[in-house]
Amino acid sequence: MVYYQKCFRWKMLQDDLNSLKNCSDKWLLKFNPEKCKVMHVGHSIPTEYRLQEDDKTFKLETVDKEKDLGIYATNNMKAATQCKAAAQKAMNVLRTINRHFFRTDEPTFLILYKSC
Numbered sequence: 001m002v003y004y005q006k007c008f009r010w011k012m013l014q015d016d017l018n019s020l021k022n023c024s025d026k027w028l029l030k031f032n033p034e035k036c037k038v039m040h041v042g043h044s045i046p047t048e049y050r051l052q053e054d055d056k057t058f059k060l061e062t063v064d065k066e067k068d069l070g071i072y073a074t075n076n077m078k079a080a081t082q083c084k085a086a087a088q089k090a091m092n093v094l095r096t097i098n099r100h101f102f103r104t105d106e107p108t109f110l111i112l113y114k115s116c
Contacts, residue, residue, distance in 0.1 A: 013049065017051060031053065033053050037060060041075050
C-alpha cells in the first residue's frame with residue numbers, strides 16, 4: 001500500500017509538470033528544459049521526471065543543492081550551506097579591507113564594509 005502511494009505521488013508530480021508545460025505553451029512562455037532541475041526533499045526514492053519540448057524529451061537533472069536568487073537550498077533543508085557561503089563572503093570582504101587599508105577607525109571601517 002505504501003509503495004502504491006509513492007508511485008501514485010510520482011505520477012501526480014509528472015502530471016503536474018505536464019500541465020504546467022501545457023499552460024506555458026498556451027501563454028507562449030517556453031520552458032528551457034535543460035535548465036530545469038529536480039530536488040528530492042525528505043526522501044531518496046529514485047524517480048525520473050521528464051519534460052517534452054517540441055519532439056524531444058528531456059530527463060530533468062537531480063540535484064542535492066541549488067542556488068537561486070542568491071539563496072542556497074539543499075535537499076535536507078538545513079541552512080548550513082547558506083550560512084557557510086555568507087560567512088565566506090564576509091571574510092573575503094574583511095580580508096580585502098585589511099589588505100588595502102592599514103589603519104582604519106570605526107566610522108571609516110563601517111563605510112568600507114557597507115559599500116561592499
